[in-house]
Amino acid sequence: MVTGVTSLGLVRDELFATMEQAEQSLEHFIAERQNGSLxxxxxEAMHQVRGTLNLIELTGAELLAQELLDQATDIPAGAGEERDVQLAALSNALHVLRRYLENLDVHRQEMPELLLPAINDLRQAGGQPPLPESYFFSVRLDQSRQAPVPGLPEGVDAEALGRRFRQAYQQGLLGFLRGQKVPSALRTMERALGGIERLYADQPRGRLGWIGAAAIEAQLDGQLLARKSRKQLFSRVDRELKLLLGNAAYEAPRSLQKELLYLVALADSQGPRSRELREVFGMTALPFTDQLLEQEYQRLSGPGQSVMRSLSSAIFEELNSVKDTIDLIERGTAPAESFGNLHALLGKLSKTLVMVGLNSPGNALQVQLPLVATWSAGSPVDANELLKLADAVLYVEGMVAGLDSGKRSGVRQPVEPGHEAESFANHQLAEARIVVLDEAQAGLALAKRAITAYLESNGEKPHLANVPVSLQAVRGGLWFLDQERAAALVGACGAYIQQQMLEASAMPSEQMLETLADALTSLEYYLEGGAGMRRGFQADVLDLAANSVRALGLPVAA
Structure with missing residues (x-):
């Protein structure tokens, strides 16, 4: 089972080399605009990149590459200052695309929503309308409300009341657009749309109030960012309210409904309106939050992996100097000037870490500075104070390791001073889980290669000698990761190989071998997807593996 993420590894080196060529040629053209060959x-390099991304089916990355190609072909040789914005957008988009693919190569998880800001910057520079936030979001819009909504008493002037509801919505919208008392403004907007919903409960136009009120509830409860696109979205709702009033046949545009439903899915609010919509439209929680999207896009816009590797290398050198000095102080052999040098080095490291976004590690060193300032060669240093500094340094070292590997750690939680050792231990545990997962993937790959050799040799059993042991190791690793179901399925595959392929006198039938291959492939795909360690990851793949194991005649727990 090959996915776009999996296929990326097959073309990685050539793809990144082509992207580097595109970036360099574009940079040189910006400096020498009369040189059309650049x-x-x-x-040509962008065209090759787009073709490669199309081949390996990375939809979001391909879309950005296509926008890059469209904009680049629109720029003439000798372009003047009027093209500066377009060229800047091209340069930035190339950088974002490369960073996205670098992260994808490491994390094995597609998140095309991260590319929308760069795509829309390109489209705006080229005079095209932006793509909506919900571009990569999918939902069925033909669902109807099941529970009836109580309407308003008879005799009410519906049109006059509708205009009042719209005026209330506009008042709240104005506060939201200006950033003034935003929670109160959103509640006003929600109540106004709730009134529209009840006013036209028995008409199609009431649907806008129903979905819109839930979206505003999600905006408030989920603390979604007040992005420009969302301000434009809620302003569009106001314009639709104008069309709605006086038109009994009005139906909200499907594109607007989808945008509003996306906010409900993104916020994962527990409000009554949001819960109802998620149930009616069958929406599940998205594998990311609004805050994570913002944080990850900032990472994409930052320095590339090569720069971060150089930076982390320099930081590690300074951390090693700190550790050497601590060791000398602990032994009582530190020169007198070491204490002042240690204080200066810790201060420098603290500022550097904050500059690269590692605020918590930077603060962990910062709080040690007053303590270190009191140390001197004339008096012994308290062992507990040295231990606290050592804990802080180890914590920083663990966090800086993520710069080198490009690991995504989600929203970093600040660490309280004095709790660095606990945080470092948790970080090490997370690292251990990643290592175990990698080893499990390697074990499955080894088993698949051995089975292939077994088939090609027409059933020579020595090829399978180590497979049951390898699969048992994978099984144990998955138990460590609390993946009991996956562990049981791997163990079942190992048992089948031991009993039906190693101990049996005859080879299994071709159909049974294909079924075994299906089970192992499903498990491999599950591991490639993070083995359920990521929010929103679907375990449906394990159902496929379980069906294959049952077909092998082995018992599988429900």
């Missing part, structure tokens, strides 16, 4: 080289 622009042509960049366009």
């Amino acid at each position: 622009l042509q080289q960049a366009v």
Whole structure:
């Protein structure tokens, strides 16, 4: 089972080399705009990148590459200052695309929503309308409300009341757009749309109030960012309210409904309106939050992995100097000037860490500075104070390791001073889980290669000698990761190989071998997807593996 993420590894080196060529050619063209051959080289490289991404089916990355290609071909040789914005957007988008693919190569998880800001910057520079936030979001819009909504008493002037509801919505919208008392403004908007919903409960136009009120509830409860696109979205709702009033046949545009439903799915609010919509439209929680999207996009816009590797290497050198000094102080052999040098080095490291976004590690060193300032060669240093500094340094070292590997750690939680050792231990545990997962993937890959050799040799059993042991190791690793179901399935595959392929006198039938291959492939895909360690990861793949194991005649727990 091959996915776009899996296929990326097959073309990685050539793809990144082509992207680097495109970036360099574009940079040179920006400096020498009369040299049309440089622009042509960049366009040809972008065309090759787009074709490669299309081949390995990375939809979001391919879309950005296509936008890059469209914009680049629109720029003439000798472009003047009027093209500066377009060229800047091209340069930034190339950088974002490369960073996205670097992260994808490490984390094995597609998140095309991260590319929308760069895509829309390109489209805006080229005079095209932006793509909506919900572009990569899918939902069925033909669902109807099941529970009836109580309407308003008879005799009410519906049109006059509708205009009052719209005025209330506009008042709240104005506060939201200006950033003034935003929670109160959103509640006003929600109540107004709730009134529209009840006012036209028995008409199609009431649907806008129903979905819109839930979206505003999600915006408030989920603390979604007040992005420009969302301000434009809620302003569009106001314009639709104008069309709605006086038109009994009005139906909200499907594109607007989808945008509003996306906010409900993104916020994962527990409000009554949001819960109802998620149930009616069958929406599940998205594998990311609004805050995570913002944080990850900032990472994409930051320095590339090569720069971060150089930075982490420099930080590690300074951390090693700190550790050497601590060791000398602990032994009582530190020169007198070491204490002042240690204080200066810790201060420098603290500022550097904050500059690269590692605020918590930077603060962990910062709180040690007053303590270190009191140390001197004339008096012994308290062992507990040295231990606290050592804990802080180890914590920083663990966090800086993520710079080198490009690991995504989600929203970093600040660490209280004095709790660095506990945080470092948790970090090490997370690292251990990643290592175990990698080893499990390697064990499955080894088993698949051995089975292939067994088949090609027409059933020579020595090829399978180590497979049951390898699969038992994978099984144990999955138990460590609390993946009991996956562990049981791997163990079942190992048992089948031991009993039906190693101990049996005859080879299993071709159909049974294909079924075994299906089970192992499903398990491999599950591991590639993070083995359920990521929010929103679907375990349906394990159902496929379980069906294959049952077909092998082995018992499988429900």
